[in-house]
Amino acid sequence: MSLRRLTGLGPALPALALLFVFFLFPVVRMLGFSIEGGTLEWYSKALGQGLYLQVFWNTFEIALIVTVICLLLGYPLGFLLATTTPGWATLGFIFVLLPLWTSVLVRTYAWMVLLGRNGVFNRMLLESGVIADPLPLLNNFTGVLIGMVHVLLPYMVLPVYGAVRRVDPALVAAAEGLGASNARIFRRVYLPLTLPGIFAGAVIVFVLSLGFFITPALLGGGRVMMLAVLIEQQVHETLNWAFAAALSAVLLAVTLLVYTVAQRYSRTAAET
Amino acid sequence: MSRRALIVACAAIYLFLMLPLLVVFPISLSSAAYMQFPPPGLSWQWYERYFDDPQWIDATIRSLYIGVATAILALALGVPLAFSLVRTKFIGRVLVDRLALAPLIVPTIILSVSLYGLFAKLKLIGEWYGLVVAHTVLALPFVVLVMSAGLRDFDRGLEQAAEGLGASRTRTLLRVTLPLLRPSLVSAGLLAFLSSFDELVVALFLAGPNMTLPKKMFDNILMEIDPTIAAVSVMQILLVSVVLVLIGRFGRGLSGSAR
Numbered sequence: 082m083s084l085r086r087l088t089g090l091g092p093a094l095p096a097l098a099l100l101f102v103f104f105l106f107p108v109v110r111m112l113g114f115s116i117e118g119g120t121l122e123w124y125s126k127a128l129g130q131g132l133y134l135q136v137f138w139n140t141f142e143i144a145l146i147v148t149v150i151c152l153l154l155g156y157p158l159g160f161l162l163a164t165t166t167p168g169w170a171t172l173g174f175i176f177v178l179l180p181l182w183t184s185v186l187v188r189t190y191a192w193m194v195l196l197g198r199n200g201v202f203n204r205m206l207l208e209s210g211v212i213a214d215p216l217p218l219l220n221n222f223t224g225v226l227i228g229m230v231h232v233l234l235p236y237m238v239l240p241v242y243g244a245v246r247r248v249d250p251a252l253v254a255a256a257e258g259l260g261a262s263n264a265r266i267f268r269r270v271y272l273p274l275t276l277p278g279i280f281a282g283a284v285i286v287f288v289l290s291l292g293f294f295i296t297p298a299l300l301g302g303g304r305v306m307m308l309a310v311l312i313e314q315q316v317h318e319t320l321n322w323a324f325a326a327a328l329s330a331v332l333l334a335v336t337l338l339v340y341t342v343a344q345r346y347s348r349t350a351a352e353t
Numbered sequence: 354m355s356r357r358a359l360i361v362a363c364a365a366i367y368l369f370l371m372l373p374l375l376v377v378f379p380i381s382l383s384s385a386a387y388m389q390f391p392p393p394g395l396s397w398q399w400y401e402r403y404f405d406d407p408q409w410i411d412a413t414i415r416s417l418y419i420g421v422a423t424a425i426l427a428l429a430l431g432v433p434l435a436f437s438l439v440r441t442k443f444i445g446r447v448l449v450d451r452l453a454l455a456p457l458i459v460p461t462i463i464l465s466v467s468l469y470g471l472f473a474k475l476k477l478i479g480e481w482y483g484l485v486v487a488h489t490v491l492a493l494p495f496v497v498l499v500m501s502a503g504l505r506d507f508d509r510g511l512e513q514a515a516e517g518l519g520a521s522r523t524r525t526l527l528r529v530t531l532p533l534l535r536p537s538l539v540s541a542g543l544l545a546f547l548s549s550f551d552e553l554v555v556a557l558f559l560a561g562p563n564m565t566l567p568k569k570m571f572d573n574i575l576m577e578i579d580p581t582i583a584a585v586s587v588m589q590i591l592l593v594s595v596v597l598v599l600i601g602r603f604g605r606g607l608s609g610s611a612r
Contacts, residue, residue, distance in 0.1 A: 089441025092433030093449055096493060099430055100452055104490050107467035108459070114470075154366050161363045173367075175597065180370045182593045184551040186570045187586040191373030193578070194380060201376060231373065234366075263355065292460025294554050299574060309462040316466050316558075329463045340458055 112333070115326035123327035133311070137331075140308045143222075143297075144290035147229045151237040151286045152279065154230070159241025159278075160271070181235035189299045192228050193219060196300075220302025228296040233289060237282040244278020245271065277347055284343040288336055308332050374590055381583035399584040409569060409585070416550055416566035419481055423488040423549035424542045430489065431496030431541065438497065439504040457494045461554045464490065469558040479561025487555045492545035499544065503537030503605060540604030543596050550592075 090097075115123050127133050162173045180188065195201045196218035203215040218224055248271060256266045294309035301310075308328060315325035381399055383392030403409045431453075437443070438450055456464065468487050469478070477483035511533065515525040531538070553567040560568050566585070573582050 089437050089443035093437040096430035096434040103486050107471040111467035111470050157362050158366050161359055182547055184589050186567050187589050188373045190574055190582055191376050194376055294462050312462050
C-alpha cells in the first residue's frame with residue numbers, strides 16, 4: 082500500500098519537473114532579489130512612498146470596480162444560459178466563448194477603434210448632435226474599465242451558469258406551486274443557492290484583475306498605472322530588478338492571500 | 354424581473370461582448386489609410402499588405418509552430434499528470450494539484466519577469482523553444498482541468514472488461530482508455546494551442562528580436578495603427594471560430610467544458 086502511494090506519483094513526475102525548473106525555481110529566485118543585501122529598503126519604498134502606494138490603491142480600486150461590473154453583467158447572462166433551452170444555451174455559449182478566446186490584443190485594438198477621440202462612438206454621437214465635444218473614453222480610467230470588463234466577463238458567466246444549473250428544479254417548482262412570484266423565487270431560491278458560484282466568479286475576476294497588464298498598458302494611455310505595468314517598467318526601462326522583485330512579492334502575496342481566504346470561506350460555506 | 358426584461362438585458366450584454374469582434378470586419382476592408390468608420394470604400398489592400406510583409410508572415414509562422422509545440426508538450430506532460438491526480442492517491446496529492454493549477458492564479462507578469470531573469474542567464478532569450486517551455490507552464494492548467502473532468506466521468510468498468518478479456522495494460526490504455534478520452538484530448542490540445550497562440554506578456558519578455566504574432570501586433574498598435582492590424586484581427590477571429598467549432602464537434606461539448 083505504501084509503495085503504491087509513492088508510485089502513484091510516477092506519471093506526474095515529468096510535469097512536476099517542468100513546474101519546478103521553469104515555474105517555482107525562477108519565481109522564488111526572482112523574489113529573492115528583493116532582499117538582496119539583507120535589507121528591506123525596497124519593500125519600504127514600495128509600501129512607504131506615496132507615489133507607489135497610489136499604484137497599489139489604483140490597482141485595488143480598478144479590480145474592485147471591474148469585479149462589481151462583471152457581477153452585474155455576468156449574473157443575468159449566466160442565469161439566462163442556465164435556464165434556457167439547450168439549443169439557445171449552445172448558441173449563447175458560443176458568443177461567450179468566442180470573445181473569451183479571441184486574442185486580448187484584437188479586442189484591445191477594437192476598443193481603440195470604438196472609443197478613440199475620432200472613434201466610432203464619438204463620431205456617431207457628434208454627428209447625431211448628442212454631444213458637442215468628443216467624450217474622453219480612451220487613454221483614461223474609463224477605457225481601462227471597459228476593456229478589462231470585456232476580457233473578464235466570461236470568467237464570471239461560467240461559474241454563475243454552473244451554480245444556477247445545480248439548483249434543483251424541484252425547489253423552483255415547489256416555490257411556484259406555493260404561489261411565489263418570479264421575483265420572490267429568485268430572491269428566496271436562486272440567489273441563496275447560487276451564492277457560492279457568484280463568490281467563486283467574483284474571486285477569479287478580482288484576482289485576475291490584480292495582475293492585469295495588456296489592457297491598462299494600451300487603453301490607459303500611460304495615465305492609468307497598475308501594478309503589473311509598474312513592474313514591467315521597472316524591469317524594461319529602469320532595470321531596477323530589486324524593486325521589481327519587491328513589487329512582485331507584494332502582488333503575489335496579495336493574490337495568494339485573497340485566493341486562499343476565498344477557498345477556505347467557500348469550503349466552509351459548502352460544508353454548512 | 355420578468356423573463357422578457359432578462360432577455361433584453363442579455364441582448365445588450367451580448368452586444369457589448371460582440372461589438373469589438375464585429376467592428377474590425379468593416380475596418381479591415383476599408384480603402385482609407387487612416388482608421389475611418391464607416392469606411393469610405395472597400396478594398397483588400399490591408400490583407401495584401403499583411404501577406405506581402407515578411408515580418409507579419411514570419412511572426413505568424415513562428416506563433417503557429419510555437420503553439421503546436423506547446424500543445425504537444427502540454428499534452429505529453431499534462432495527461433499523465435491528470436491520470437495520477439484523478440486515479441491514484443499519493444502523499445502530497447493536494448500539493449501537486451495546487452502546483453499544477455498555480456500558473457492560472459500567479460499573475461503572468463511575475464512568471465514573465467522571473468523567466469526573463471533566468472533565460473537571460475541561460476542565453477535563452479529569443480529562442481523559440483524557450484517560449485515553448487514558458488507557454489507550456491501556462492497551458493498545463495488547461496490540460497489538467499479538461500483531462501481531469503474527462504477522467505472523472507470515465508466508466509472504469511470498460512477497462513476492467515478489456516483486462517478481463519485478456520488485454521494487457523498497454524493494450525487497454527491504447528485501445529480503450531485513450532480512444533474514449535479523445536474528446537477531452539482534442540479540447541485540451543486545442544485550448545493549449547490557443548493559449549500559446551494568443552499569449553503576449555511572456556513573449557514581450559522572452560521573444561527578443563524574434564517576433565511572435567501577438568508581439569508584432571502589440572508593437573504595431575503602439576507605433577502605427579493602420580488597418581493591417583484589423584485584417585490580422587479578422588483572420589485571428591476566424592481562426593478562433595474554427596477552433597471552437599472543432600472543439601464543439603470533436604471535443605467535449607462547449608457547455609461541458611464550462612463546468
